[in-house]
Amino acid sequence: MKTKQDLIQICQRIQGRGYPAYKDCRGEYTCPSYILSIDHVQGDPFAAPSDVSIRVPNTFPKKFHDTKYRRVSLEDRLLRFFVKQLKDDPFRGKGSGKSGVISISKPKQEVLERSAIRVEEDTITLRFHVGFPANGRKVLSLELLRILFDYLPSKIESALLYEKLSETDREALMIAHSLADDQHALREAIKEKGLVAFVANGSILPRKSGVSQKPMEEAVPFLSPSSLEVKIVLPHRKEIKGMGIPKGITLIIGGGYHGKSTLLMALERGIYDHIDGDGREFVVCDPTAIKSRAEDGRSVHNDFIETFIRDLPNHKSTKDFSTEDASGSTSQAASVSESLEAGCKLLLMDEDTSAANFMVRDALMQKVVHRDQEPIVPLVDRIEQLYEMEGCSTILVAGSSGAFFEVADLVIQMDQYIPLNVTDRAKEMALAYPSLCSPHTKEKPEAFYRKRVLLPGPIGSKDRIKVKTQGLDAIILDQEPLDVRLIEQLIDPEQLPTLGAMVLKAHQKYIDGKKTLGEVADLLMEEIEKRGLSVLGKRDFCQVRKQDFMAVMNRYRSQKMKQKR
Known part of the structure; x- marks a missing residue:
């Protein structure tokens, strides 16, 4: 393997040549505390920056990476350390185009596995991009040496070597490590308790703005109704309490701007772990959860949607349905079918983004438009069978129709961002409106999907x-x-x-x-x-x-x- 000195000699030799001379730099070079690899060199200074990777020995105690979820947490935290190093002390270079630009994946509120960093038993590999400097299209390779050997080494060592971490970063690492343990334990606990979702007391669900996923300042902290409160023991935080949502059919209701959709959006992202301080650290849901909605105009390939849509006027089969321009109802029927094929055990729906005729048909409409004239069997008539036949629970936000009260197992009312369990009251009041559903369509369907x-x-x-x-x-x-x-x-x-x-x-x-x-x-x-x-x-x-x-x-x-x- 070539050494740092070899790369210095190459850069000295090609200084001032045409930009393609940078191709000579490709390869691996041993440096004092890491291995530098120049994996791909951009074609000119205005093209996407070159690919560079760094490999260092893994000096972190095994407890930080001995399981997958701990490894991903460690990778995420180290990547954040490196990004912060670049942000706090950006490189100030010279040159044309993207000369001197250093870019890397930037994690946000969620903890996600990324190709930008990989922790293995003995090594840690970090991948990023560097704009190789040029004056016009003439190589400024001495400027590249300044980036690679004057600017980056201290950033790499202080972000990736355990013994070089600052006290602040070590504390942040321990917080991330214990949080990963607790989040993993929480996800295992909700499975054992037969829950599809959990929202911890004190969670901050509203976001800062429509373009920011950071928590809203002075938001109302979440507080579970006592009847739904679940206590879960965690390895580091010892015990947390919050609202447990059991398997079955759950409605989230309430007036406008009271937090219905905010709760659903938090649950949508409950498939991901969140960083400390996000406010949704202990908001989790079934990992197979899928948000289903209407998608007018999408294509559909050979879906079985007869359970919801049958006897189309054009005699088109809904047992093997395809279209290049789906309607709201056919697209949502396809979405449910496809979700089940993908192994979904929790459907998330919002009335606002669903096709109205797919969801319900009220009593008056049923009288005016006879069943024989309506090909759609609404979700309200199938939602119980969806759970009974497929074991797929549903969490549905409903703000304008009470049609689902009769079939719901749990009704949560959001009142100024505070949830209330109003199941008994909703069920009692639904008795006065028995015609909201159409029982004659509740015969058991053949299936909900086909592979x-x-x-x-x-x-x-x-x-x-x-x-x-x-x-x-x-x-x-x-x-x-x-x-x-x-x-x-x-x-x-x-x-x-x-x-x-x-x-x-x-x-x-x-x-x-x-x-x-x-x-x-x-x-x-x-x-x-x-x-x-x-x-x-x-x-x-x-x-x-x-x-x-x-x-x-x-x-x-x-x-x-x-x-x-």
């Missing part, structure tokens, strides 16, 4: 496919935009290139016309689990779920499927 087989497509045979992304809006796969704006549990821009790379890998390696969508998803997740996110390529990748991958495949218009027979 589907993925068919090979053209991208599987191509050598090079470009995967681009647009924030949290779209994945562009081989120039085809894949709209993911309404997959609401995608929260980090790095999740989109991850999912795009997974779609590509699925086609190149796993899709053979025999495996189901679920089987392909399982194989991909297993490979990532064994080999890490870097198995997908050299971009910045971020943790996603099997459910997220399947949701993306369902919205990929060029993807062909068939139902498994």
